[in-house]
Amino acid sequence: MNRKKLVTFIRYLSLFIVLVSSLNTTENILYPVITIIILFLIIINNQVRFFSLSNNSRLVLISYFLEFALIFILYNCTKTFNSVYFVPLILDISFFINKKYKYILLFFIIVSSFIISLDKNLYLALESSSILLIISILSIYIESENISKLYNQNLYDKLRISKDKLKKSNSDLEIYASSIEELAILKERNRISREIHDSVGHSLSTTIIQLSAIEKFLTDKPEVSDLVHELREFVNESFQDVRRAISELKPIEYENYQNLFKIKELIKSFIKLTNINVRLTISKNTWNLSRAQSIALYRLIQESLSNASRHGKASKIKIFITFNPSNLIVTISDNGIGCENIKKGNGINSISERIYELNGKVEFDNHNDGFTIRASFPKFLGGDFFE
Template sequence: MWNKKLHISIKYFIILSLLASILMNSISVGSKEVLFILIFIINNQVRFFSLENDHMKKVSFLLEVILSIIAYKYIGGYLIAYLVLQAMDSNTLFKAPSKHIFNILIIVQGIVFSLNNNLEFKYLNIFIPGIFIAILYLVKDENDKKVEAQELYDRIRISEEKLKNANRDLEIYASSVEELTLLRERNRLSREIHDSVGHALSTIAIQLGAIERLTAKDDKTLNELTKELRVFTQKSLNEVRMAVREIKPKEFEEYEGILAIEELIKNFKKLTGIEVRLGFSKEKWRLNSDQSFVLYRIVQEFLSNSVRHGKATVVNITMNFIDDKLIVTLKDNGIGQTDIVEGVGLKSMRERVTEIGGFFSYDSISGEGFLVKVEINKIENLKIYSQGDEYEQD
């Protein structure tokens, strides 16, 4: 609440003022009085600088109240100094309701010891400590408001950062969905043209070739027309095949592993109703069969765990292709768990990634979901899987 250096400076100033008042007003100060004053000061300093336990601080404060009463009655000094010193610690070291009780105790001391004194003495020992305590309450209230405002600002800043991250993930997801959809459509069109128009033209060219051979001897004019039509059809067929090659995305092979994962996600969403978002970077390099297989199994296991253990409703999967490695991040919004016991599923994921020379890690905090991170090098020694080990879906 207070600036610590200012607090210490005021505390020492009051203690010095108290000692000065004792020396000026006391007839004699012997060894017993000096020892008592040392005990009083040591108790005050130990409470402020050393004691951590709140209960011990309260005991120390009550001890100071008793020592202050004895010192004021039998040694001397200004009562207001004792009370202000108590008020400082009461309002800086303790919280409600202890603080309120101690403040009432301070005011009661001022009233009791001022009953038989003049009005000026009563004013000094009752109203000034009361005003001092009121000022400390105001300072505490202002400080609480500042702390509350700072906490609110921090929460807003954290929420803003989360919102930015969520917006970025959604943009990546939307871009990835659009890109995959476009590639799928281009691939579908190329396949449709090849299977329908290409097949029809190919059949026509074969039939015209047969007609050309049949009319070679009987009708030269018809033969020439048939030949020209066959050449034209063959030329059209070549143009269609060229168009099919142009339409079919060259980078489609780069997406084979991603498309397999996307198909897994699509089926998972249909079965569970859980929202799963798949996003990937603009730059990509082709995943080989082992990499595709491992990533497929990782995603499959993670989705299964998110439902069974995490009770998640949203899963975000991001594939970031950089120059020399692929970083895959899988994050759900499930219940999470601080103390994780690595079971068969996590061990299996770790082993699969390690076998292809990758890096596997995970993290989870209770109430904040589960995070898995996989790093796969672009070039590594790869394990050859058996032909019978194919993609499966839960």
């Protein structure tokens, strides 16, 4: 049984005991009318306070004093008193009043119970006040335990959310590191293959040409000419081996990344100029971009970086480029101030037009902790590659 059900059960049980105790007297001739009216007022006040006034501390305090006055009037009408009369008040004070007034009100109720019961005898006064004191202590203890439980649950929820965010950040970092590593490897392999081609390849090619020329001048010396011919054939075979090595070393995927390197250089320059942290993440399954696609993607990122710096006052920007089998998706988000109304100027209009020309779509999302642009366009149009 949760706290609310338990409090509700004790409340109705105490109200039932109050009703039975009050109806169990015949001392006052006005009892049938006044007592029933007062009982109904107590119950109505109690229910209204519990279900409608719990968020308004001022009205709750007025309701407490009104119920106390009604209990005192009921006692004067029936000439009977039961400590259970104050149980609903004690429950509400324990669970809905802050510490500033809680102990003062509970002390006031216990003292009032002692004074009212003292008209009968001292033993009854001590008994009723002791019972109310015990109920007050138990109620305060239950409420403190509940607050502690809620606090621990809230702390657990925050830790769980932080853990999920940490996992996502770690996953994003792994993807980012993987994409950067792959880009670096492809770039380095392409550089090495180009250096081999420009140095060793050209040297061997020049050597073959020169040996062919020497071979022609040595037609009158067949022995030397044969040696030069064999040497030329050997160098030619070596040249073919170098060409095969260059072909294997040069990554095929590099062509797909050439346009992305321009974006990487754009981001590097942007970071140097603005000192804003920009993280670029590119999926592995890339495909070659057409000229129109490359320009649209480059301008989209360029304009987004500029807006995040000038208008958004962002300190962090995340760019995700995802190559799917049928389309490309770009998500650019920052932690800037965002904007209440998105006003499409020349830059944003130009971006939208370029994406729409590729049969794509652009979405702008403004939120409390930044601004996000999502754009996508298909890889193919009507079965033909964009050119």
